[in-house]
Amino acid sequence: MISVRFLVGWWLAMLLGVAGAQVPERLSEADVRHLLGRTGFAPSPAEVAPWVGMTPAAAVDRLLAQAEVATPRHPAPAFTAEPVHVPYGQLPDEAARRQARVRDRADTRALSTWWLVEMRESPTPLTERMTLFWHNHFATSEQKVRQPQGMYVQHLLFRRYALGSFRDLLQAVARDPAMLVWLDGGSNRAKAPNENFAREVMELFALGEGHYTEADVREAARAFSGWGVRRTDWQATFQPRQFDTGPKTLFGVTARYDMGSALDHILAQPASARFIVDKLWREFVSPTPDLRVAGRAAAELRANGWRTSAALRVLLLSDPFWAPATRGVLVKSPVELAVGTLRQFDLALDDFGPVEALTGRLGQDLFQPPNVKGWTGYTAWIDGATLLERKRFTERVFLALENGAGMMADGARRGRLGPARVAFDAGGWLRPLGAWPDREPDAATASRLQAAVLPVPPVNPVPAGTVGLPYLRAMTLDPAYQLK
Amino acid sequence: MKLHRRHLLSLAACAGLPGWARAASVVDRVLVLVELKGGNDGLNTVVPYADPAYAALRPTLALKPDVVLPLDEKVGLHPALAPLMPLWAQGELAVLQGLGYPSPNLSHFRSIEIWDSASASDEYLDDGWVARAMAAGLRDRAHFTTEGVALGSAGPGALRGARAVAIGNVDAFVAQSRLVRSVDGGGSPALAHVLRVESDVMKAADGLRTPPATPLATEFPAGAFGQAVRATCRIVAGQAGQGGVPVFHLSLGSFDTHQQQAGTHAGLLKQLAEGLVALRAGLVEAGAWDRTLVLTYSEFGRRARENQSRGTDHGTASSHFALGGAVKGGLIGTMPELERLDATQNLVHTSDFRQVYATIARQWWGVPPEKVIRGRFDPLPFLRA
Numbered sequence: 004m005i006s007v008r009f010l011v012g013w014w015l016a017m018l019l020g021v022a023g024a025q026v027p028e029r030l031s032e033a034d035v036r037h038l039l040g041r042t043g044f045a046p047s048p049a050e051v052a053p054w055v056g057m058t059p060a061a062a063v064d065r066l067l068a069q070a071e072v073a074t075p076r077h078p079a080p081a082f083t084a085e086p087v088h089v090p091y092g093q094l095p096d097e098a099a100r101r102q103a104r105v106r107d108r109a110d111t112r113a114l115s116t117w118w119l120v121e122m123r124e125s126p127t128p129l130t131e132r133m134t135l136f137w138h139n140h141f142a143t144s145e146q147k148v149r150q151p152q153g154m155y156v157q158h159l160l161f162r163r164y165a166l167g168s169f170r171d172l173l174q175a176v177a178r179d180p181a182m183l184v185w186l187d188g189g190s191n192r193a194k195a196p197n198e199n200f201a202r203e204v205m206e207l208f209a210l211g212e213g214h215y216t217e218a219d220v221r222e223a224a225r226a227f228s229g230w231g232v233r234r235t236d237w238q239a240t241f242q243p244r245q246f247d248t249g250p251k252t253l254f255g256v257t258a259r260y261d262m263g264s265a266l267d268h269i270l271a272q273p274a275s276a277r278f279i280v281d282k283l284w285r286e287f288v289s290p291t292p293d294l295r296v297a298g299r300a301a302a303e304l305r306a307n308g309w310r311t312s313a314a315l316r317v318l319l320l321s322d323p324f325w326a327p328a329t330r331g332v333l334v335k336s337p338v339e340l341a342v343g344t345l346r347q348f349d350l351a352l353d354d355f356g357p358v359e360a361l362t363g364r365l366g367q368d369l370f371q372p373p374n375v376k377g378w379t380g381y382t383a384w385i386d387g388a389t390l391l392e393r394k395r396f397t398e399r400v401f402l403a404l405e406n407g408a409g410m411m412a413d414g415a416r417r418g419r420l421g422p423a424r425v426a427f428d429a430g431g432w433l434r435p436l437g438a439w440p441d442r443e444p445d446a447a448t449a450s451r452l453q454a455a456v457l458p459v460p461p462v463n464p465v466p467a468g469t470v471g472l473p474y475l476r477a478m479t480l481d482p483a484y485q486l487k
Numbered sequence: 488m489k490l491h492r493r494h495l496l497s498l499a500a501c502a503g504l505p506g507w508a509r510a511a512s513v514v515d516r517v518l519v520l521v522e523l524k525g526g527n528d529g530l531n532t533v534v535p536y537a538d539p540a541y542a543a544l545r546p547t548l549a550l551k552p553d554v555v556l557p558l559d560e561k562v563g564l565h566p567a568l569a570p571l572m573p574l575w576a577q578g579e580l581a582v583l584q585g586l587g588y589p590s591p592n593l594s595h596f597r598s599i600e601i602w603d604s605a606s607a608s609d610e611y612l613d614d615g616w617v618a619r620a621m622a623a624g625l626r627d628r629a630h631f632t633t634e635g636v637a638l639g640s641a642g643p644g645a646l647r648g649a650r651a652v653a654i655g656n657v658d659a660f661v662a663q664s665r666l667v668r669s670v671d672g673g674g675s676p677a678l679a680h681v682l683r684v685e686s687d688v689m690k691a692a693d694g695l696r697t698p699p700a701t702p703l704a705t706e707f708p709a710g711a712f713g714q715a716v717r718a719t720c721r722i723v724a725g726q727a728g729q730g731g732v733p734v735f736h737l738s739l740g741s742f743d744t745h746q747q748q749a750g751t752h753a754g755l756l757k758q759l760a761e762g763l764v765a766l767r768a769g770l771v772e773a774g775a776w777d778r779t780l781v782l783t784y785s786e787f788g789r790r791a792r793e794n795q796s797r798g799t800d801h802g803t804a805s806s807h808f809a810l811g812g813a814v815k816g817g818l819i820g821t822m823p824e825l826e827r828l829d830a831t832q833n834l835v836h837t838s839d840f841r842q843v844y845a846t847i848a849r850q851w852w853g854v855p856p857e858k859v860i861r862g863r864f865d866p867l868p869f870l871r872a
Contacts, residue, residue: 187745195795332675376596382680387652387688391663482681
């Protein structure tokens with residue numbers, strides 16, 4: 004039985020181990036699970052196998068290279084190809100507006116579901132994780148944009164620049180119609196400046212608090228004036244007459260800034276590269292950026308034309324990333340928990356509606372982050388309500404499989420998750436780990452199972468006599484399953 | 488003979504303590520925090536309708552004197568708050584005017600952090616002010632079922648750092664609590680967090696398992712806020728004599744009204760008023776209103792001058808409500824002067840929000856205010872002495 008004292012001791016020992024070189028020469032199975040789990044979703048045993056034995060540099064380079072050229076596997080929902088919807092304000096009456104709201108909600112759900120399927124099936128999950136990273140970084144919600152197609156257009160932007168130039172992405176996002184609507188950029192005129200976008204560019208998108216003044220916000224807002232959104236075809240427009248042509252003083256330098264030069268000047272501030280790197284660190288490595296490595300990554304980011312891949316490569320090949328103490332120190336987001344569970348157990352699902360609903364209940368409605376700061380993440384994902392909902396999800400999946408149509412001749416299990424049918428090749432999944440659907444694992448097998456499912460040893464021992472699927476279910480109910 | 492607090496209170500009752508103090512010992516009191524998310528426009532909530540500067544600053548948004556609900560000859564409530572007027576008449580509603588803090592921060596996130604943690608503008612504290620009150624002695628006086636319950640989707644806010652749980656649906660919460668096992672312990676901070684939440688869930692579920700003997704007859708508004716109010720009343724009604732839950736956190740919003748504010752704001756205030764009236768009815772029915780204090784708060788008020796989009800931008804000071812059977816109704820403090828705005832064209836606060844917390848710490852919970860809020864803050868007279 005693994006005691007809490009053991010866990011604490013284990014973790015302290017790992018902490019003390021940080022000092023020396025930690026990057027492995029060749030990747031073990033555990034190393035591959037760590038790398039794939041952090042840069043994608045929890046991997047299945049089959050997904051892990053091809054990477055074992057590679058050097059970390061070769062593996063990271065392959066991950067980044069593949070992710071940069073990836074394209075979606077499925078066509079986007081049909082509505083994305085239709086003409087944009089008429090804005091609510093132009094609809095004749097309340098009944099028409101109500102109908103439009105119902106349609107927009109359905110479209111947004113379809114879009115989220117499509118994306119979740121991409122995440123589940125993608126051979127390059129890092130593309131999806133980076134796209135999600137930017138969605139959270141430039142958090143924009145359909146609830147205000149009221150144009151699901153506009154959210155799709157923005158999504159394509161995040162996908163296109165997923166690992167590419169952050170500078171180009173920032174310039175593009177500033178002119179993205181959904182962002183112009185979301186932060187009132189479309190109503191920022193020379194005579195009536197609206198500071199919303201200018202403030203968030205500095206606080207949340209490029210610099211962070213403490214690295215700008217209220218005067219910088221006011222002046223930048225003037226530089227961003229003149230932009231609008233043409234609702235008929237969802238295009239950003241620039242109206243010179245609404246633009247403040249006067250000189251502006253930004254970070255102590257006076258010039259006739261416009262949107263492009265103001266954003267470049269913001270990125271030229273010393274704090275900008277570190278701001279992005281620290282956010283990447285908290286997403287992919289740990290809650291606390293390492294000063295030395297983050298500084299190196301920031302320098303690489305600037306030296307490589309702001310390519311995010313260059314910064315991420317430094318983080319993924321750093322000692323802190325590989326240190327044993329870094330395993331299991333992050334919390335799976337709802338999307339990572341849901342998609343990760345499906346990928347980890349190689350579960351087949353014929354309807355992703357229940358998964359879309361689940362991520363919403365767990366606090367991560369795609370295309371509807373709670374506010375411009377995005378999802379807080381980390382331990383904020385887990386409170387009394389969401390922890391129970393998280394556990395209920397994996398419990399329901401396994402109970403459905405256990406109580407479903409019984410074991411098929413080929414060892415496959417089937418069950419239902421609400422309207423969805425779920426299937427699991429229990430025999431095929433367990434066999435390579437030396438386990439069987441109808442046999443209690445011995446000690447060696449149990450530790451292989453645990454390593455395949457949990458990032459750190461389980462807190463609660465699985466009760467004696469637990470066999471096959473219930474054994475897997477018990478592990479997903481362990482507190483350690485919430486971590487990555 | 489060892490004198491217990493209860494004995495002291497019953498002795499004090501003879502000496503003429505007010506009703507709410509007789510009704511309950513400190514540990515049976517209920518604080519309901521209602522967060523108006525997004526920055527509520529205080530000037531169009533508690534309206535300085537007689538001030539010509541108000542109409543001048545807000546050509547389209549100013550409420551006409553004939554529609555506001557006058558509280559005196561200077562200020563009145565937004566008409567959507569009409570359901571609160573009976574509470575005002577009964578002296579159960581205090582209006583706390585001009586609450587804010589020095590060097591206000593106009594970011595939603597930082598400013599709500601300042602309110603929740605009761606920090607200064609340039610001070611970063613991890614725990615909420617309620618957690619510090621628990622640590623300052625409140626925790627030792629009672630075996631609370633759980634120290635706080637946050638209902639709905641907002642984070643723990645002022646409860647951060649306390650043994651609090653967030654709950655969507657009470658029945659589902661109790662049913663699903665079988666999925667956790669209470670283990671204290673460590674590992675990484677992330678694992679420690681999960682274990683702590685498990686332990687909190689166990690404790691909270693133990694206390695919530697018993698439903699109220701008779702279901703509440705009060706009707707609650709539909710919608711998320713009304714249902715959070717319903718859950719609050721249900722928990723309070725079900726915990727009679729059990730030590731209970733001392734603090735609730737509810738939220739409503741978004742009040743982030745940059746554009747076309749009027750309709751949105753009226754709708755939100757209506758929800759607020761109807762929810763608060765239902766909260767009163769439910770807690771009266773549960774026999775708990777006399778020992779309840781409800782407090783609204785928000786990260787900031789909004790810019791005095793309306794913007795070109797018939798909305799308002801991020802501002803500073805704002806008025807808030809304290810209500811309950813223990814409240815001494817009336818206008819408290821002074822309305823900021825509309826003709827003396829700060830460099831960002833914002834209102835200058837007249838009372839510090841930490842004075843409200845200091846009042847609650849000292850008079851409501853009887854814990855030393857300086858352990859809850861750093862620095863000295865004079866109490867405000869919104870509780871019956």
